[in-house]
Amino acid sequence: MDVPDLERWLERGTQQPLRATAELHANPLPPDLTRREHRVHTREEDLGAATRVAEGCGTVRLLKPDDVGWLTRLLRTVRALRAYSVRRQSFRSLLPSLASTAINGP
Secondary structure, three states: OOOOOHHHHHHOOOOOOEEEEEEEEOOOOOHHHHHHOOOOOOOHHHOOOOOEEEEEEEEEOOOOOOOOOHHHHHHHHHHHHHHHHHHHHHHHHHHHHHHHHHHHOO
């Protein structure tokens, strides 16, 4: 995706659709390597015609306001707070084991 004049596009309120091209690739790396290295994405050098599954062109709207009713907004807020709480609790459960490992070694 290429935005020729990003500042101007942002000033106009981001309502103008942008032309975009997307490619979907199969991960060429084994799953255990991906997990072990905590890879969020695959390097472009590792992708090619052999790994390409699909591709397409079209338009996309970024930062488009989502004008929804109060009930939908309330439900989204509750879901976001719940997800935050669950993630924070799972992080807190790791702290004692991390502290123990740091003090006593692996």
